[in-house]
Amino acid sequence: xxxxxxxxxxxxxxxxxxxxxxxxxxxxxxxxxxxxxxxxxxxxxxxxxxxxxxxxxxxxxxxxxxxxxxxxxxxxxxxxxxxxxxxxxxxxxxxxxxxxxxxxxxxxxxxxxxxxxxxxxxxxxxxxxxxxxxxxxxxxxxxxxxxxxxxxxxxxxxxxxxxxxxxxxxxxxxxxxxxxxxxxxxxxxxxxxxxxxxxxxxxxxxxxxxxxxxxxxxxxxxxxxxxxxxxxxxxxxxxxxxxxxxxxxxxxxxxxxxxxxxxxxxxxxxxxxxxxxxxxxxxxxx
Amino acid sequence: xxxxxxxxxxxxxxxxxxxxxxxxxxxxxxxxxxxxxxxxxxxxxxxxxxxxxxxxxxxxxxxxxxxxxxxxxxxxxxxxxxxxxxxxxxxxxxxxxxxxxxxxxxxxxxxxxxxxxxxxxxxxxxxxxxxxxxxxxxxxxxxxxxxxxxxxxxxxxxxxxxxxxxxxxxxxxxxxxxxxxxxxxxxxxxxxxxxxxxxxxxxxxxxxxxxxxxxxxxxxxxxxxxxxxxxxxxxxxxxxxxxxxxxxxxxxxxxxxxxxxxxxxxxxxxxxxxxxxxxxxxxxxxxxxxxxxxxxxxxxxxxxxxxxxxxxxxxxx
Numbered sequence: 001x002x003x004x005x006x007x008x009x010x011x012x013x014x015x016x017x018x019x020x021x022x023x024x025x026x027x028x029x030x031x032x033x034x035x036x037x038x039x040x041x042x043x044x045x046x047x048x049x050x051x052x053x054x055x056x057x058x059x060x061x062x063x064x065x066x067x068x069x070x071x072x073x074x075x076x077x078x079x080x081x082x083x084x085x086x087x088x089x090x091x092x093x094x095x096x097x098x099x100x101x102x103x104x105x106x107x108x109x110x111x112x113x114x115x116x117x118x119x120x121x122x123x124x125x126x127x128x129x130x131x132x133x134x135x136x137x138x139x140x141x142x143x144x145x146x147x148x149x150x151x152x153x154x155x156x157x158x159x160x161x162x163x164x165x166x167x168x169x170x171x172x173x174x175x176x177x178x179x180x181x182x183x184x185x186x187x188x189x190x191x192x193x194x195x196x197x198x199x200x201x202x203x204x205x206x207x208x209x210x211x212x213x214x215x216x217x218x219x220x221x222x223x224x225x226x227x228x229x230x231x232x233x234x235x236x237x238x239x240x241x242x243x244x245x246x247x248x249x250x251x252x253x254x255x256x257x258x259x260x261x262x263x264x265x266x267x268x269x270x271x272x273x274x275x276x277x278x279x280x281x282x283x284x285x286x
Numbered sequence: 287x288x289x290x291x292x293x294x295x296x297x298x299x300x301x302x303x304x305x306x307x308x309x310x311x312x313x314x315x316x317x318x319x320x321x322x323x324x325x326x327x328x329x330x331x332x333x334x335x336x337x338x339x340x341x342x343x344x345x346x347x348x349x350x351x352x353x354x355x356x357x358x359x360x361x362x363x364x365x366x367x368x369x370x371x372x373x374x375x376x377x378x379x380x381x382x383x384x385x386x387x388x389x390x391x392x393x394x395x396x397x398x399x400x401x402x403x404x405x406x407x408x409x410x411x412x413x414x415x416x417x418x419x420x421x422x423x424x425x426x427x428x429x430x431x432x433x434x435x436x437x438x439x440x441x442x443x444x445x446x447x448x449x450x451x452x453x454x455x456x457x458x459x460x461x462x463x464x465x466x467x468x469x470x471x472x473x474x475x476x477x478x479x480x481x482x483x484x485x486x487x488x489x490x491x492x493x494x495x496x497x498x499x500x501x502x503x504x505x506x507x508x509x510x511x512x513x514x515x516x517x518x519x520x521x522x523x524x525x526x527x528x529x530x531x532x533x534x535x536x537x538x539x540x541x542x543x544x545x546x547x548x549x550x551x552x553x554x555x556x557x558x559x560x561x562x563x564x565x566x567x568x569x570x571x572x573x574x575x576x577x578x579x580x581x582x583x584x585x586x587x588x589x590x591x592x593x594x595x596x597x598x599x600x601x602x603x
Binding site for chain 1: 351352353355356361
């Protein structure tokens, strides 16, 4: 059972508030990664406010009896931190400490400082799928029927470890796992197909033995049904993956569709424009 | 010099296999992963008796480290098994981020460490693994000396919360540690009390240190011989106490000088008790093919090398 279980209209409001948090957080420290964070906001909001079964407090590292979420592309920490705070893992006011000294909100997610909601450090790419598969196997050993979710970036699929884990999960029928690829076709040096072409990801994952779904990651009307489809696809002997098309920078027009906002913060003027575009009925900025 | 006897020579990797099997029977949270080296790691018995808790990963060590990190979430205690080379250098970033920095309770069990791997040559003879592992915050580094101690260490690390690197090897070496000796992580084992020189050894060099102690005794030199099975955390107290008495020290290990036990001892003494120190270790070189004995001799890791180092270091007092 999701502790919030919001309607689509409510999810849209939450997503706008989260996007406001993201641009304000990266602006405040003039660093961080707004592009992928904005693109994946609707996915995170869907998981934490509608789809996943979990208890935000007290946070339990072992997560027995709960769905687990892992973020492999840790650089989009702003969206995760905002969603965790607004879902009740810690105070929203703590978002103001992002990337600052003595903060639990490290540049990339970490367990070292004990931030509730984080179960493994990520940032060095390509490691999250392996961790998620391991956690899913422990759930099976423990007869825990809950699911494990993991998000990866598409550029991250250049890391060989991802494909090691993909082979392993299919070979071992790890079917209590829902992986998602943020398919925004962008990475730091340019388009994914230009830097190192990923090609037909559906065909690749199918050839690896996965159940593959596709979704529009910036539209709750289609994303929520896709996540429900993914849940229904679990338990059938195959790991499940959603190729989720998103637009980097979604919600802020001048950030959309370009790799240039992968790891760049807006200046004062750009922040004001962004916040105007991310209006919500009752803003509750930290 | 105290006499040590042994009934047989056994490989330390078999001590790991025996310890792992016992853990399987006594701790249901223990799971084991292996990257296509079940026979070499002596994990066959665990696999046979506990197939549901054994995970064949294939030749994919990076994935194995990530899987192990993930398996801890929910209370499992994963033991990974592969060669020391593939347990460290190949997967350093995975261990650093997903295990050490994340504080995961993974036991990285590494066989075929050092020159005594033998004929396979330098591609597989890692001599840098202790250095890499001891540099990682939160990591405990253990290098036991014989079958019995490796078995006891394997069992002990399951009770220790946090990541551990357990290093052992391929050759059969004298099995002299009493089977009932309790393994205490971070506690030095005093093998012979002496007054003239301290010999601190780890792993396969411990038996050679005992042999060196006898040879030195024949020359009228009373050596203190200490087995440091835990390189991190180092038993500072035992080392300072011994060197405070003997005023000089020899370290001995099957590893590079850079980053090994001797390096840790030198740091400790440099900070707290400067004293002449000689290191019996590989000096900034890769290994090569050969028999273990030939290699240990060629690269300066023999009993005679320890004896010579002891005489050298005593002359520097």
